[in-house]
Amino acid sequence: MAPRHEKYYHAPVMPEEVLECLKPAPGKIMVDATLGGGGHSEAILERLLPGGKLIGIDQDDDALRAAQARLSRFGEAFKPVKGNFRHVASIIKEFGLKNVDGLLFDLGVSSYQLDSPGRGFSYRGDVFLDMRMDQSLPLTAADLLRDLSKRQLTGIFRKYGEEKWAARIASFIVEYRQKKEPISRSKQLVQIIKNSIPAAARRRGGHPAKRIFQALRIAVNSELENLKKGLEQGIDILQARGRIVVIAYQSLEDVLVKKQFRESSRGCICPPGIPVCRCNNVPVLKILTRKPLYAAPKELSKNPRAKSARLRAAEKLA
Ligand SMILES: C[S@@+](CC[C@H](N)C(=O)[O-])C[C@H]1O[C@@H](n2cnc3c(N)ncnc32)[C@H](O)[C@@H]1O
Structure with missing residues (x-):
């Protein structure tokens, strides 16, 4: 609604x-x-x-x-x-x-937009990973996480999130979706990101999911x-x-x-x-x-x- x-x-x-x-x-x-x-x-x-x-x-x-x-x-x-x-x-x-x-x-x-659970922009809470600003755009963040290759995901995380651990996070995502299930919820993604970044690095530079969420949002909306x-x-x-x-x-x-x-x-x-x-x-x-x-x-x-x-x-x- x-x-x-x-x-x-x-x-x-x-x-x-x-x-x-x-x-x-x-x-x-x-x-x-x-x-x-x-x-x-x-x-x-x-x-x-x-x-x-x-x-x-x-x-x-x-x-x-x-x-x-x-x-x-x-x-x-x-x-x-x-x-x-x-x-x-x-x-x-x-x-x-x-x-x-x-x-x-x-x-x-x-x-x-950021705080509305239905829009899926936030890494807090547990929401569907939509992230489209224009609701008529064809692809959501969940679609990208399901369909893009490890190389493509790494590129997005590096280019739009300036994420040091881009390749490692992309690897963990691909492994998770192959072995378990598609990634469609923010909580799933935040947990995967946390698991992929070494504990010492996780303690620096704000919320560990911030840069990946930014990267996905930029990609979904061609910002x-x-x-x-x-x-x-x-x-x-x-x-x-x-x-x-x-x-x-x-x-x-x-x-x-x-x-x-x-x-x-x-x-x-x-x-x-x-x-x-x-x-x-x-x-x-x-x-x-x-x-x-x-x-x-x-x-x-x-x-x-x-x-x-x-x-x-x-x-x-x-
Ligand atoms: C930070 S908010 C603007 C807030 C506004 N200045 C105010 O005072 O309420 C950014 C807005 O720009 C819209 N937006 C972002 N990129 C856009 C684009 N490429 N074309 C049209 N609207 C866009 C978003 O949907 C959002 O509503």
């Missing part, structure tokens, strides 16, 4: 910093590419009126339902869209738009591919002097954002020593945050989830 929107909760992270960087103002048109419960969107919409508009995208039905209920008072100024932000250019086209004044990406999953496409399109559709703000919660995402911003803000990329530029590359972005912004201690005391947040912002050049 679909959860009711009253139960949806998620405290928006670094809301003041988001507003400061995005600069919403009456009449502007902005996109919240990760609508979630609509917390950031609400604060942005309040500053876009009168005359402005916000297109809010999410691939998760629960989030859309919750945000629609929360933001209904904004009437036609709020346009909710079920979709993936990797298609943000074609999404705004459906509203007759080619450009927007601002874009927000607040990546990852919401507290609600890094989506982010790359979303950023490329987002930068492309920004109006001159428009702003893009991204909040990342883990280093793989943050590195990707930093790289994309740097590439888009660079001019000539010809090899050194070439007398005349041949690439004709022109910078399209000005980076506003040379170093990422972090949540202030006051926010962290109320919302520990903000601890890993890194905010980067940039402005489109004319």
Whole structure:
């Protein structure tokens, strides 16, 4: 049964910093590419009126339902869209738009998604290993654990989880599913991970299952591919002097954002020593945050989830 929107909760992270960087103002048109419960969107919409508009995208039905209920008072100024932000250019086209004044990406999953047993993101408790943000995606984490080879699993754990014990954990998973049963519950997987990591190593670096759960989630939802496409399109559709703000919660995402911003803000990329530029590359972005912004201690005391947040912002050049 679909959860009711009253139960949806998620405290928006670094809301003041988001507003400061995005600069919403009456009449502007902005996109919240990760609508979630609509917390950031609400604060942005309040500053876009009168005359402005916000297109809010999410691939998760629960989030859309919750945000629609929360933001209904904004009437036609709020346009909710079920979709993936990797298609943000074609999404705004459906509203007759080619450009927007601002874009927000607040990546990852919401507290609600993380804590809802039915969604299977958490390594605490015992839940079915679903992990799809978009419930219409074809493959769950349980499917990957059943069907992928040891080599493929190792690759995912290494690339998306930066897990030192990737190969050993993949071996234990394959052995378990061959000798016992398919792995479909979080408790089964956590136990297998614990069994595969030597006791001394298990005591370091947080919960031993954290990196494997992160890796599976990234793989199930193609998170890094989506982010790359979303950023490329987002930068492309920004109006001159428009702003893009991204909040990342883990280093793989943050590195990707930093790289994309740097590439888009660079001019000539010809090899050194070439007398005349041949690439004709022109910078399209000005980076506003040379170093990422972090949540202030006051926010962290109320919302520990903000601890890993890194905010980067940039402005489109004319
Ligand atoms: C951290 S939450 C956003 C919370 C929101 N800023 C708020 O204030 O409530 C991230 C949201 O982005 C959505 N999401 C993640 N990747 C997405 C993608 N590629 N396309 C669309 N939505 C995505 C998730 O479903 C989730 O609801």
